[in-house]
Every structure is written in structure tokens, then in C-alpha cells.
Amino acid sequence: MKETSSLGLNKTGIKTSPLLSKQMVTGMEExxxxxxxxxxxxxEFRQAYISESGEAAKVPAPATAKGAIxxxxxxxxxxxxxxxxxxxxxxxxFERTGVRLYDALIxxxxxxDTEETVSRLRTFREEEAHHFEIVRDVMEKxxxxxTAMTPCANTAGxxxxxxxxxxxxxxxxxxxxxxxxxxxxxxxNDAWDLLIQLADEAGLAEQVKQxxxxxxxxxTHLEFMREWLKELTLRKDTEAEQGRH
Ligand SMILES: [Fe+2]
Ligand SMILES: [Fe+2]
Numbered sequence: 471m472k473e474t475s476s477l478g479l480n481k482t483g484i485k486t487s488p489l490l491s492k493q494m495v496t497g498m499e500e501x502x503x504x505x506x507x508x509x510x511x512x513x514e515f516r517q518a519y520i521s522e523s524g525e526a527a528k529v530p531a532p533a534t535a536k537g538a539i540x541x542x543x544x545x546x547x548x549x550x551x552x553x554x555x556x557x558x559x560x561x562x563x564f565e566r567t568g569v570r571l572y573d574a575l576i577x578x579x580x581x582x583d584t585e586e587t588v589s590r591l592r593t594f595r596e597e598e599a600h601h602f603e604i605v606r607d608v609m610e611k612x613x614x615x616x617t618a619m620t621p622c623a624n625t626a627g628x629x630x631x632x633x634x635x636x637x638x639x640x641x642x643x644x645x646x647x648x649x650x651x652x653x654x655x656x657x658x659n660d661a662w663d664l665l666i667q668l669a670d671e672a673g674l675a676e677q678v679k680q681x682x683x684x685x686x687x688x689x690t691h692l693e694f695m696r697e698w699l700k701e702l703t704l705r706k707d708t709e710a711e712q713g714r715h
Contacts, residue, residue, distance in 0.1 A: 473582060473644040474702055527621040529556045532613035543613050547673035554668050555612070559620025561605045561665055564658060567630045568598035571654055574637040575647050582644060590694065597687045604684060608669075608677050630654065645702040652695040659688045 484491040510518075529552045532543045543551055572595035579588050606616040619627070636642055636650040662685040669678050 475643055475645070525621065527619060527624045529559075529620050530615055530618045532615075546612070548671055551612075551672065554672050555609070555614050556620045556622045557661075557665050557668055558605055558609045558612075558614065559616075559618060560622035560626045561661060562602060562609065562616055563619070563623035564626045564630065564654075564661065565598050565602035565605060567627065567634065568654060568658065569595055569602065570634060571630075571637055571651055572598060574634070575644075575651060578637070578642075578647060579644060587698075594687075594691050594694070597684075597691070601684045601687070604680050608674070608680075629657075645699065648695055648699045648702060652692075652699055655688065655692040655695050659685070659692050662688050 481487065532551070532555060546554070572591055576588060576591050576595060579591060609616040633650040633654050637647045662681060666678055666681045666685060669681055
């Protein structure tokens with residue numbers, strides 16, 4: 471495992487196999503000659519699915535066991551608390567994934583990086599875990615189920631899957647992993663801004679203060695990852711080969 475990629479054999483490009491690539495192009499031409507059903511285009515086919523499909527998930531209504539709207543919900547300003555519940559669910563899912571992303575990066579960096587860098591990552595990991603706890607508590611206080619997968623939690627989870635795959639892959643470099651974490655931190659940062667505005671509109675003044683502290687942490691994470699990626703990418707190859715020891 472290295473901090474940045476090395477030069478070597480890579481057969482994925484068309485130029486490394488002129489014979490097979492020629493066969494591939496010929497095969498494609500053969501495929502074009504096959505009779506196709508032209509009554510429906512690929513786009514129309516996909517659009518038919520889009521129009522006919524239902525929702526991937528619904529926002530669970532925060533209610534008491536007897537079905538009444540929870541008292542926490544009744545306190546909220548505004549007419550429709552669904553978006554707030556959905557976005558709280560999204561943050562719960564994303565911060566939980568953030569902990570896993572940092573765990574995987576720490577495991578990798580323990581082999582290669584300085585104790586100072588690893589200790590910084592451990593701090594970020596603890597902050598992500600704390601953010602998860604803050605949002606979980608708010609969801610519970612409003613009467614929601616913090617374990618429920620809301621629609622936005624579902625899509626955030628799906629979107630993060632690739633990031634987790636990059637970082638968990640034992641072959642990826644630290645630079646590639648930092649790029650993946652940077653994507654997560656960029657999304658995280660904007661999402662906290664939006665959640666703060668939503669909570670503010672709902673009149674959750676105390677929670678806005680807590681969320682603002684989390685957002686300040688996220689600003690630090692983002693800045694650190696931006697600088698680290700720059701450092702790993704812009705320095706000379708010889709330095710990259712030596713690692714950060
Ligand atoms: Fe986060
Ligand atoms: Fe973060």
C-alpha cells in the first residue's frame with residue numbers, strides 16, 4: 471500500500487491490446503446489424519419505469535404508540551415537518567457512515583502515516599460519532615424513530631457506498647482515500663448548512679446552536695482534507711514514494 475499511485479503495467483486501455491480491441495470494434499459493428507425493436511427507444515423504456523414506479527421510501531410519521539402526533543412535533547413551527555424529519559434521518563445515516571469512512575482510513579493510515587495525522591483523524595472520527603448522537607437525540611425528542619431509514623437517508627446511504635468501497639479497498643492509496651473523504655466532507659458541509667436553516671425555520675433554537683457547533687467541526691474536516699489532498703498530489707514523485715515519515 472502506498473500514499474500515491476505508482477507507474478507500471480496497466481492493460482485497461484485500448485492501446486495495450488491492438489488485436490483484441492480491433493475484434494471488440496468489429497463485434498460492435500456485428501451487433502449493430504442485428505434486428506432491434508425500434509418501436510421504443512432506450513430513453514422511452516427508462517421513462518416508462520420512472521413514470522410507473524412508486525417512492526423508494528416514505529417519511530415515517532412521528533407519532534405516539536396510540537397514533538397521536540408526538541408532542542415534540544406539535545411544538546414545531548411551519549406546516550410540514552416531513553422535510554425536517556427526512557433531513558434529520560439523512561444526517562443520522564450520513565454521520566454514521568462518516569464514522570465508518572474514518573475508521574477505514576485510520577486503519578490504512580496507521581501503517582503509513584505519522585502519529586500526528588492518525589491522531590487528527592481519530593479526533594474527526596469522534597466528532598462524526600458525536601454529530602450522529604446529536605441528530606439522533608433531536609429525532610427522538612421530536613418523537614421520530616432514529617433507526618428508521620427515511621427517503622433521504624436511503625439515497626445518502628446509496629450515494630456513500632462507492633466512497634466506502636474506495637476507502638475499504640486494501641489496494642487504494644491514501645491519496646485516493648482522501649479524495650473519497652473529501653467528497654463526503656463537501657456533501658456533509660452543505661447538508662449541515664441546510665439542516666441549520668430547516669431547524670431555524672422550525673423554531674428549534676437550542677438545536678440550531680448544537681448544529682452550528684457540528685458545522686464548525688465540519689469546516690475544519692473539509693479544510694484539512696483539501697490541504698492534505700493538495701499536499702499528496704502536488705509534491706514531487708520522489709517525496710511521494712518516501713511516504714510521510
Ligand atoms: Fe459529518
Ligand atoms: Fe466531517
